[in-house]
Amino acid sequence: MSDFIQPYLEYGGEWAPLLIRAMGTTALLSICAFALSLVFGLLLSLCRHARSPVLRHFATAYVSLVRGVPLLAILFLLYFGLPGVGITFNAFSGAVLGLALAFAAQVAELFRAGLMAIPRGQREAALAVGFTPIQSFRLIVLPQVVRVIIAPLIVTFVSLLKDSSLASLITVNELVLTGRAMATEYFLPLQIYLAVGLCYFLIAWPFSLLSRRLAAPTG
Amino acid sequence: MTGISTFIMVLEGLLAGVGVTVLVTLASLALGVALGFGLALVRQFGRLRAAHFLIDAYCEIMRNIPALTHLFILYFGLASIGLRLSALVAAVLGLGLIGAAVTCDLFRSGFSALPNGQREAALAVGFTPFQAIFDILTPQALRIALPSLGNYAVQLLKDTSIVSAIAAPEIMFYARSMVTSSFQTTLIYVTAAGLYLLLSLPLMQAVRFLESRYGRLKA
Numbered sequence: 001m002s003d004f005i006q007p008y009l010e011y012g013g014e015w016a017p018l019l020i021r022a023m024g025t026t027a028l029l030s031i032c033a034f035a036l037s038l039v040f041g042l043l044l045s046l047c048r049h050a051r052s053p054v055l056r057h058f059a060t061a062y063v064s065l066v067r068g069v070p071l072l073a074i075l076f077l078l079y080f081g082l083p084g085v086g087i088t089f090n091a092f093s094g095a096v097l098g099l100a101l102a103f104a105a106q107v108a109e110l111f112r113a114g115l116m117a118i119p120r121g122q123r124e125a126a127l128a129v130g131f132t133p134i135q136s137f138r139l140i141v142l143p144q145v146v147r148v149i150i151a152p153l154i155v156t157f158v159s160l161l162k163d164s165s166l167a168s169l170i171t172v173n174e175l176v177l178t179g180r181a182m183a184t185e186y187f188l189p190l191q192i193y194l195a196v197g198l199c200y201f202l203i204a205w206p207f208s209l210l211s212r213r214l215a216a217p218t219g
Numbered sequence: 220m221t222g223i224s225t226f227i228m229v230l231e232g233l234l235a236g237v238g239v240t241v242l243v244t245l246a247s248l249a250l251g252v253a254l255g256f257g258l259a260l261v262r263q264f265g266r267l268r269a270a271h272f273l274i275d276a277y278c279e280i281m282r283n284i285p286a287l288t289h290l291f292i293l294y295f296g297l298a299s300i301g302l303r304l305s306a307l308v309a310a311v312l313g314l315g316l317i318g319a320a321v322t323c324d325l326f327r328s329g330f331s332a333l334p335n336g337q338r339e340a341a342l343a344v345g346f347t348p349f350q351a352i353f354d355i356l357t358p359q360a361l362r363i364a365l366p367s368l369g370n371y372a373v374q375l376l377k378d379t380s381i382v383s384a385i386a387a388p389e390i391m392f393y394a395r396s397m398v399t400s401s402f403q404t405t406l407i408y409v410t411a412a413g414l415y416l417l418l419s420l421p422l423m424q425a426v427r428f429l430e431s432r433y434g435r436l437k438a
Contacts, residue, residue, distance in 0.1 A: 068419040070380035072391055073412040081405040165285035169384060176287055190296035197284040204283035
């Protein structure tokens with residue numbers, strides 16, 4: 001046991017700054033990707049309710065296509081595959097885009113469920129008292145939708161945060177890739193990957209607790 | 220013509236991994252569901268406070284740390300202290316242990332959705348507590364949990380792609396190694412994505428069937 005603890009005492013001071021910086025990258029990556037997936041997801045869910053059948057079919061096809069393909073395949077395709085047809089990303093923006101495209105499908109489903117939970121009368125009443133369609137969506141319907149879906153949205157954010165670890169496989173220098181580099185340098189993979197796991201836990205757990213708090217009927 | 224023959228070559232290369240993808244999915248699904256069901260029973264019906272605490276802690280740890288980190292701990296971490304798992308065993312164990320935490324929650328919400336009267340009535344008409352749980356409550360809870368278990372299976376199928384990171388020879392592993400030898404990057408990853416889609420679409424269809432069949436029991 002002391003053999004196991006000892007490296008932490010010996011190298012903890014060297015590891016901490018590396019891991020903290022990597023936590024920053026992971027957090028930034030997740031926040032950017034989540035923000036973008038909210039935008040994409042909202043657009044997709046609006047497409048599903050659009051009058052044009054082309055948009056509706058596109059949105060439906062997009063959601064089932066993306067939900068059927070692993071995130072890793074999407075990331076590899078964007079980062080390694082698209083340069084073959086002349087489109088290049090740096091690793092970070094490739095990861096942001098890949099995560100956002102994948103999670104947009106989940107976010108769109110959430111928005112859709114949220115929109116269905118709001119009675120039609122809300123929109124009709126807003127239009128009747130003189131709001132424009134855009135105002136009635138933005139000021140009346142959307143805030144209520146957000147209230148309904150905030151807890152599952154936070155759960156989605158936690159999944160995205162965890163899946164951001166796959167960005168290590170397209171060379172984004174986040175927690176897992178930093179851990180790999182440290183593991184080869186110090187030859188202490190068990191201690192280092194456990195520390196990496198703890199870093200993820202420290203970011204993710206508060207959000208998990210928050211989502212449960214918000215989902216509870218009293219909250 | 221060369222295009223078609225290249226495609227066939229790529230497809231053949233990737234098909235070599237389908238067996239392992241399916242095997243890892245099924246084995247970790249079986250492990251996850253069996254373990255998760257056991258944990259849910261203890262958490263829901265057991266009286267031991269310490270067991271509740273341990274199960275809750277287990278679920279939190281499993282669900283707030285990325286699968287990739289768990290896999291690295293099992294595969295690289297344990298090997299460094301002399302416990303060398305094969306890539307396949309580590310993959311099934313890792314995904315299965317995470318799955319146990321996920322399915323434990325799904326089963327528990329199935330049990331929680333049942334009215335208390337079900338158990339009380341079963342006891343009143345002379346079932347033993349054991350019989351009440353297995354003959355009366357479990358079949359109903361299973362029906363409620365089935366659609367979400369199906370969604371979990373779809374997610375799991377896609378998540379098996381990350382075990383390529385510990386060199387388990389599944390679809391993504393062959394895709395990555397083919398990319399380094401041929402330069403058909405885009406074609407290879409698009410074909411890989413298509414293969415996953417072929418595997419997951421029928422599964423998603425089955426989930427939709429389960430939802431339409433059992434979904435309304437949720438209310």
